[in-house]
Amino acid sequence: MSEFEFTEPLFVSRAQSEAISTPLQDDAAAGATSLDSDQQAVVLGEPIPIVFCRRIDSIGGVLVSPKATEAAYSNNGVTNQLTVNLELVLSEGELPLVQVRDVFQRACRVGTWAQAYDARAGTWNPGNTVTVVAGKTPWNCPYYCGTSGSYDNMTTLSYTNTHADADETWNKQVHVFVRNGIQVTRIIDNVVGSSNNFVDLVLYLIAQTNRVPSTLIDSAAMLTAAQFTNTNGFLFNGIVQASTNLEEWLYNTSAGFLLRFCDRAGKKILKARLPINNDYTIKTTAITAEYKFTENDILPNGFEIDYVPLEQRLPACIVVLWRQQPDDDIGIIRTTEVRFTGEALTGPYEQYDLSEYCASENHAVKVGTYYAARRKYITHSLRIQVRPGAFNSTLELGDIVRVQLARETDVTDYAIHDFYYEVDRISKATSGAVTLDLTHFPIDEQNRSLVALKVAEAVGAGYTMATGRTDFSCDIAGRRTDSSSIANTPDPDPPILPDPDNFEYTVPTPTITSDTTPITFGPDNATIPGGRNAVLGLAGASSPSGDTTNPEDPIEETAPAITGATGDFGRPLNGDDLETAPTCPNGQVTWYKRPKDGGERSQVQQDNLVGSATSTYTVGTEDIDYTIEADSRCPDPSSPDGYGSPVTQTTGPVEANYNFYNYVRWTGTKTTPSGATAYTSAWLNISAGNMAATISGVWGCVGNVPLAVNEGTTCPAVGPVNWRASVYTTNKNTNPTGLYGIGDLSYYDKFAAFNSSPCSSPTTGFSWAGTVEGRTLSVAGKWEFSVDGSTVAAEWEGRTDQSEGE
Amino acid sequence: MTNRSQSVYLRVFSGATDFQRWQSYYVNQTITFDSKTWNYHPFTIDAFTGGSTPGERFTLQVPATNEAVETFTYALGLNWLCEVKMYEFNTLATQTAPSASQVLIASVFGEVVEVRGGFTSLSVTLGSGLAPVGAQAPPRTYTTALVGTPLRI
Numbered sequence: 001m002s003e004f005e006f007t008e009p010l011f012v013s014r015a016q017s018e019a020i021s022t023p024l025q026d027d028a029a030a031g032a033t034s035l036d037s038d039q040q041a042v043v044l045g046e047p048i049p050i051v052f053c054r055r056i057d058s059i060g061g062v063l064v065s066p067k068a069t070e071a072a073y074s075n076n077g078v079t080n081q082l083t084v085n086l087e088l089v090l091s092e093g094e095l096p097l098v099q100v101r102d103v104f105q106r107a108c109r110v111g112t113w114a115q116a117y118d119a120r121a122g123t124w125n126p127g128n129t130v131t132v133v134a135g136k137t138p139w140n141c142p143y144y145c146g147t148s149g150s151y152d153n154m155t156t157l158s159y160t161n162t163h164a165d166a167d168e169t170w171n172k173q174v175h176v177f178v179r180n181g182i183q184v185t186r187i188i189d190n191v192v193g194s195s196n197n198f199v200d201l202v203l204y205l206i207a208q209t210n211r212v213p214s215t216l217i218d219s220a221a222m223l224t225a226a227q228f229t230n231t232n233g234f235l236f237n238g239i240v241q242a243s244t245n246l247e248e249w250l251y252n253t254s255a256g257f258l259l260r261f262c263d264r265a266g267k268k269i270l271k272a273r274l275p276i277n278n279d280y281t282i283k284t285t286a287i288t289a290e291y292k293f294t295e296n297d298i299l300p301n302g303f304e305i306d307y308v309p310l311e312q313r314l315p316a317c318i319v320v321l322w323r324q325q326p327d328d329d330i331g332i333i334r335t336t337e338v339r340f341t342g343e344a345l346t347g348p349y350e351q352y353d354l355s356e357y358c359a360s361e362n363h364a365v366k367v368g369t370y371y372a373a374r375r376k377y378i379t380h381s382l383r384i385q386v387r388p389g390a391f392n393s394t395l396e397l398g399d400i401v402r403v404q405l406a407r408e409t410d411v412t413d414y415a416i417h418d419f420y421y422e423v424d425r426i427s428k429a430t431s432g433a434v435t436l437d438l439t440h441f442p443i444d445e446q447n448r449s450l451v452a453l454k455v456a457e458a459v460g461a462g463y464t465m466a467t468g469r470t471d472f473s474c475d476i477a478g479r480r481t482d483s484s485s486i487a488n489t490p491d492p493d494p495p496i497l498p499d500p501d502n503f504e505y506t507v508p509t510p511t512i513t514s515d516t517t518p519i520t521f522g523p524d525n526a527t528i529p530g531g532r533n534a535v536l537g538l539a540g541a542s543s544p545s546g547d548t549t550n551p552e553d554p555i556e557e558t559a560p561a562i563t564g565a566t567g568d569f570g571r572p573l574n575g576d577d578l579e580t581a582p583t584c585p586n587g588q589v590t591w592y593k594r595p596k597d598g599g600e601r602s603q604v605q606q607d608n609l610v611g612s613a614t615s616t617y618t619v620g621t622e623d624i625d626y627t628i629e630a631d632s633r634c635p636d637p638s639s640p641d642g643y644g645s646p647v648t649q650t651t652g653p654v655e656a657n658y659n660f661y662n663y664v665r666w667t668g669t670k671t672t673p674s675g676a677t678a679y680t681s682a683w684l685n686i687s688a689g690n691m692a693a694t695i696s697g698v699w700g701c702v703g704n705v706p707l708a709v710n711e712g713t714t715c716p717a718v719g720p721v722n723w724r725a726s727v728y729t730t731n732k733n734t735n736p737t738g739l740y741g742i743g744d745l746s747y748y749d750k751f752a753a754f755n756s757s758p759c760s761s762p763t764t765g766f767s768w769a770g771t772v773e774g775r776t777l778s779v780a781g782k783w784e785f786s787v788d789g790s791t792v793a794a795e796w797e798g799r800t801d802q803s804e805g806e
Numbered sequence: 807m808t809n810r811s812q813s814v815y816l817r818v819f820s821g822a823t824d825f826q827r828w829q830s831y832y833v834n835q836t837i838t839f840d841s842k843t844w845n846y847h848p849f850t851i852d853a854f855t856g857g858s859t860p861g862e863r864f865t866l867q868v869p870a871t872n873e874a875v876e877t878f879t880y881a882l883g884l885n886w887l888c889e890v891k892m893y894e895f896n897t898l899a900t901q902t903a904p905s906a907s908q909v910l911i912a913s914v915f916g917e918v919v920e921v922r923g924g925f926t927s928l929s930v931t932l933g934s935g936l937a938p939v940g941a942q943a944p945p946r947t948y949t950t951a952l953v954g955t956p957l958r959i
Contacts (some may be wrong), residue, residue, distance in 0.1 A: 042956040047944040069953040091955070092946055126957070147954035171959070194889070208945040211935035215887065216916065246942035264856055266864065266889075266915035266932060388810060392894060397856050428892065428912045429853040430812055503951040522818075522825040523843050528880060538883025539876070610935070757931040 008231040009152040018522050029321045029333040031238065031355030033063050036108045041171045042067045042089060048154065051091035052204075054196035055179040059360050060237040060324055063175045066090050066157060070126040070146030073139065080136035080165040080706055085124045085147065088157040088174065091239075093182030094118070095155040097485035101158075102177035102385035106169060107330060108474035111161035114489035120151055123491055126722060135777050139164040148495040155182075158489065177330065181237075184260075187219075187226045196235040198257045198357075199270055200225035202250055206268070209246060224280070225270035225546040231280040232366070238357030256354050258455070264397055271398055273370070274452045282456040286447040287421060291391040293384060298405070299433060302385030308378065316695025318372045321355040322364035324465055328480055332467050336361060336460065338368030340376060361460030369458035373451040377442035382421060388432045399423045399442055420447075497788055512536045529775035557583060559647035562617075562630055563780035566657075572628060573657035574621045574794060578650060579615040584634035588643045589615035593626035596653035601629060614617045621794040655723075656796035660784035662687035666695065666725065666764050668781015673768045679781075684747045684788045692722040693747035694755065695779055695798075698729050700769050701759035712738050720753040722744070725798030726780035731771035741767035743779025809897040812911070813904065814851055815844060816866070818918075820886045826877045829904075837903045847874070854892060854912035855894055863933040864914045866890065870928045878930050881918040889915045891892050 055061040070087035090098075094117040103113050114121045126145040131140050163170040180194035184204045188197065195201070199222050204214050229235065234257040240249075247261075254261040261268045275283035280660050318338040325331035333355050339345070351372065356366050382403065395401070404418045421438035428434050442450040472480055512533050519535055520530045528535050536542060562580045563574040572578060580589055594601035604623075607615040618630065628651040637645030658664065667680040684693060697716045698707045706718045713731045727743050741758030744765030748754055758765025764779055785794040828847035829837060849898055850869040868874045868932035872936050881888060895908035916932035923929045936942070948956070 037959065041959045042948050042953055044948050044950065044956065045955070046948055048946045048948060048952075050908065050944050068959075069948075069956045071957045087957075089948075142957060142959050144955070144958035149950070149952045149954040152952055205943050205945070206936070208939040209936070209942050210945075211918070211942065212886070216934050247936050249943055262856075263934075264933075265913050266933065268936075372817050388894065388911075390835065393909045425855065427853040427855040429902065430814065430851060430892070432810060432812065435853070497954070500951050503949065520877070523827055523845060524824055526823045526825050528825070528884070533885075535880065539879050655861055 005756040012486040026715055027353065029144040029355040030353050031062075031321070031323050031357070032333050033065055033175065033330075035104075035173070035175065035330065035794060037173050039086065039171055040065070040067045042069045047241055047243045048089065048092045049668070050205075051095060051178050051181040051239050052168050052183040052195070052201050053237035054235075055177060055237070055325075056196065058327055059325070060196050060235060060350065061177055061179040061331075061359065062181070062237050062239055062323075064090060064178050064239060065173055066176060068146075070148055072124050072126050072128075072145060073140060073141035074129045075133065075139055077131060077133060080139075082130070082139050082141070082163045082167070082170055084141075084159075084161050084163065085122065085126075085769065086159045086171055086174065087120060087122065087126070087148070089151070089176070090115075090155045090157050090176060091182055092154055093184075095152075095178060096180045096184055097488055098157075098176055098178060100482040100484050101328065101480055103157075103486065104175040104177075104330070105159070105161060106172045106175075106474075107469070109479035110176070110474070110476055111159050113160075114158040115486050116151075116158075116488065116490035117155055117157050118151065118511065119156070119490035120148055120158075120494045121489055121491065121492070122160070122431045122548040123489065124158070124160070125495060133165075139170070141171075141206065141779055145348075146498065150497060151498070152495060159430045173328070181703040187223055188230060196237055197226050197231055198234065198254070198259070199223075201236055201240070202261070202270060205240070205246060205250075212268065216267050218269040220265060221264065221267075221269035221271060224276075225272060228272045228276055229259065231460060232258075232282060233360055234258060234363050234366070235360060236357045237323075237359040253357070255368055256352075256358065258367065259640065262397070274451055274455060275400070280458055282452050283446055284453050287400050287420065287441070287443060287449055288447075290399040290474040291395060292402040292404055293386055293436075294404050295406065297384075297386040297389060299385045303405070304383040305380055305456070306382075307380040313375065313379075314348065315340060316372070316375060317344040317347055317349045317352040319349050320358075320368040321351065321353045322358040323355050323362065325359045326467065329467050329469060331359070331463065334361070334364075334465055336364050336368060338365060338372050338458075340372060340777070361462065362458075365460045366455050366458045370451065371457050372455040377441075377450045378440045380426075380440050382406075382438040382440070382652075383435065385433055385435045388428075388434055392428070395423060395426065395671075395730040397423055400436065400437070403438065404416055415706055435740060437657060509533070510725065512542050522780075525797050534667065540645075552579055557634070557647050559630075562628070562649050562651055563654040565651055567652075567655050569652060571652035572619045572623075572654045574619050574624055574654065575607075575657050575660065576619045578617045578619060578628060578651065579614050579631075580630045582609065582632040582634055584612050584637050585609075588633045590631045590633075590646070591615070591617040592629040593623055593630070594629060595652075596625050596627050619654055624656050625653060625797045626638040626796060627651055627653050655799075656783065656785055656794045658686060658723075658785060659689060659693070661787055661793060663720045663786040663789040664691075664693055664747070665784050665786075666693070666781055667784055668725065668764070668779065669767055670743070670764065671776070671780070672766050673772075673775070673777065678774045679764060681745055683786060685789075688749070689749060690750050692750035692753065693721055693745065693783065694720045694724045694753070695727050695764060696720070696744050696746065696755035696758060697727055697742065697783075699741040699757055699759050699767075700799065701741045704757055704759050706755055706757075707740075718755070720748075720755045721799060722750055722753060723783065723796070723798045724800065725782050725796070726779065726800070728776060728778040733771060734773045736770040738771060739767065740771075741765055742777060811895055811897045813908065814849075815839070815891045815892050815893070816847075817832065817889045818848060818886050819889070821887050825880070825886060826873075832903045835903060839904045843899070847871075851890060851892075854890075854914055863919070863931050864890065864916065865931050867923075867927055868928050868930060870923060870926050874928060878918055878921045878928060882921050885917060885935075887915065888918050888930075889913065891933070 045729045053062045066088035068086045072085035075082045128143050130139045130141050250261040258273045277283045320336050323331045324334045407415045420441040422441045424439050425437035558582050564578045567573040591605040592601040630649050631646035633643035633646045663683040665681045665683045669676050700707050707715045715728045716727045744756040744758035744762045745754035760765050783796045784792045816828045818826040827844045829844040830849050851866045891913040893908040894911045895905035919933040920931035
């Protein structure tokens with residue numbers, strides 16, 4: 001496949017760019033609250049809610065239905081009046097004190113309230129002391145009333161209320177309208193306080209996960225996004241309480257603020273989905289393309305276009321759910337329908353639920369208009385592959401580019417594909433090719449963004465919908481307008497809590513090594529923090545000590561040994577009877593020989609054995625300088641030839657049995673500085689037994705000593721190496737000085753071995769003066785054996801290195 | 807006439823401390839760039855890709871030398887960061903190492919989030935610890951230490 005082939009379907013690009021996004025299902029408004037339900041209790045393991053809001057200019061705030069962690073129930077022994085105390089968790093983090101007019105049980109402003117941060121609120125202790133009063137209705141209050149906890153970094157509420165005999169509302173849910181949520185460091189003004197900026201919430205959540213270092217957050221891009229949402233009134237007033245994947249939540253929710261959560265050069269950013277001015281307002285003036293791509297840029301087969309299908313382009317009515325929040329009453333859910341003039345009067349409808357966080361009609365209308373305008377105007381997406389160019393170092397995600405291509409299908413039929421696009425994806429390969437995923441960026445004749453124009457001019461009707469409530473008599477008198485704060489009352493004498501050690505286990509840091517030497521690393525020899533034990537722990541701890549013995553594999557067959565070799569080092573000699581037997585009855589043994597320096601092997605004998613018989617191979621003189629291999633096979637009825645896979649055993653190289661012979665001589669070639677000449681020595685009498693011969697190595701002839709090393713020429717092992725027949729030396733440099741010798745023949749009782757000097761009166765050897773770099777000189781040959789001193793009975797290339805000197 | 811070439815630089819670091827600096831263009835050379843030395847290491851990279859969706863990840867391949875294995879094993883365990891930058895320049899204009907006219911055309915930055923491969927090569931993925939699956943928000947849940955044994959209704 002060419003490296004310029006596309007590997008991803010283009011529809012992925014359309015989905016990624018969200019040219020058209022359609023909700024997969026409709027559901028009830030997520031921001032709705034059931035007022036008259038029973039009081040809920042906390043269950044361990046469920047998320048602690050985060051109340052994030054800030055009411056400014058009569059917009060914002062959120063109604064919270066806090067869950068209870070503790071309760072106390074008692075009644076009057078005469079009137080049976082029930083006193084209910086509840087400890088409630090309002091939010092993670094610290095909230096400013098809530099106002100008296102903002103606390104409810106059911107829809108009624110009743111009860112006595114207290115608030116605390118990082119502590120238990122109120123001064124009562126949990127428990128059930130309710131008794132049955134004669135003639136009155138018995139109370140059926142919970143007996144498991146809670147034990148209290150540390151409430152670390154939480155805002156808590158204490159609620160106390162009394163209920164007359166038989167009052168059925170004693171166990172109803174309490175609610176709190178929070179005008180100002182948890183306090184964070186606001187990115188715009190760098191002040192710690194409540195915030196309604198979605199970017200502040202994003203930064204808070206990312207920081208709380210402890211999963212992304214701050215260096216992976218693009219602070220500049222985040223500040224721009226925060227200014228964009230703040231300037232255009234896209235504000236977050238809601239509760240984060242349903243357990244969810246953070247990345248998915250950020251991606252989905254950011255769309256409700258006309259932001260896009262993505263990565264740029266590896267850093268997390270939020271980016272406006274519309275062009276913006278320097279003052280962060282939506283840009284409704286002419287757009288200038290950053291770069292124009294023409295036929296000169298497009299690579300072969302580098303143009304793919306995908307038009308938005310019909311079902312996603314049909315005019316639709318966008319229904320947006322949001323919250324209307326009056327200042328003195330519980331908020332209501334509103335819907336606003338957004339459609340283009342005269343279109344989709346009876347549907348189809350697409351619903352976008354912003355009620356969890358949107359408390360502004362204008363916010364809802366602009367988001368609805370954004371979806372409607374994209375659906376109406378964006379017609380296609382594009383993927384082009386272009387050669388690198390000047391744009392390579394400047395083009396970024398979100399930039400606007402122009403693609404202008406001529407489509408010539410006939411001499412007279414000439415058209416131009418000429419559109420603006422938003423860059424959704426950039427892929428730069430090391431081949432140089434750049435792949436761009438582009439989404440159609442519709443403009444008017446003044447080059448103004450059509451989507452931006454429609455969103456910028458979108459504004460809500462401004463109508464305040466009646467809540468439907470006219471009777472506030474269940475409120476305690478004066479509460480509806482009481483904007484004073486409830487009491488800040490941390491419990492001065494909270495229940496004694498168990499030691500936190502009872503609820504956790506801290507794994508002791510293991511000692512992996514006693515070595516405390518710091519580990520340094522890299523080109524700067526940087527010291528790795530954490531100590532050697534910590535680093536070894538990360539790198540897989542320590543390597544095992546001692547050996548590990550694997551069990552025998554009962555299936556795997558091992559090759560049977562070859563016995564009968566009688567030579568030095570356990571090597572076979574000519575005349576030896578080598579024996580082997582398969583590990584199974586009725587097996588087969590095939591004998592091969594292979595040149596000792598490698599190469600193809602050839603078969604020399606095959607025995608189909610009966611029972612537990614042994615196969616014997618007699619080594620001949622023709623086997624000298626070969627290794628012998630025995631392939632043993634066991635019967636296998638599933639094999640065509642009746643035997644299974646072979647297992648192979650190999651001997652060392654076969655040597656000449658010099659005890660069989662009375663004479664030996666060397667024959668070979670001497671390669672001297674003057675050239676190569678053949679030479680054969682006289683027969684040497686070895687009939688005394690235990691005799692050996694050798695060819696000496698390199699000698700220094702000035703001192704007449706054998707050389708183990710020399711700066712002028714390479715030196716084979718000094719030895720004497722019994723039965724060495726060939727030696728070589730290669731000059732390392734060119735130097736006219738020096739006097740060397742190599743390769744003289746000596747023979748001896750092998751228990752009194754010596755090297756004969758080639759410096760004076762050499763036979764097989766020779767001497768020379770000076771070195772020439774790269775020149776190789778040698779005495780290379782073989783041994784010939786004879787019984788009678790005239791007829792050659794066996795030939796042997798001899799041994800080659802020091803280890804073979806007996 | 808130009809001969810467009812691209813050189814790639816890789817830096818593994820934490821805070822102000824560089825634990826590894828490699829370049830893959832100048833074969834068998836240690837070069838000085840940005841006032842620092844960069845050793846040759848024959849790593850390769852996938853395309854630099856930036857998109858409108860989160861979770862784009864970047865992968866590079868390195869020979870599984872002891873140095874590379876240690877670098878990325880520690881990086882994975884100690885949350886070191888890795889930065890890869892690609893520069894473009896005209897090789898006909900100059901042969902100095904590095905080219906004085908080189909221009910940064912792509913960069914990526916991330917934590918080492920995955921290391922896998924064979925015994926001879928490693929594939930290293932850069933990204934963030936923000937997992938694409940799994941519950942992460944809200945980050946805290948009710949525990950016994952926080953609220954004790956809660957009320958049971």
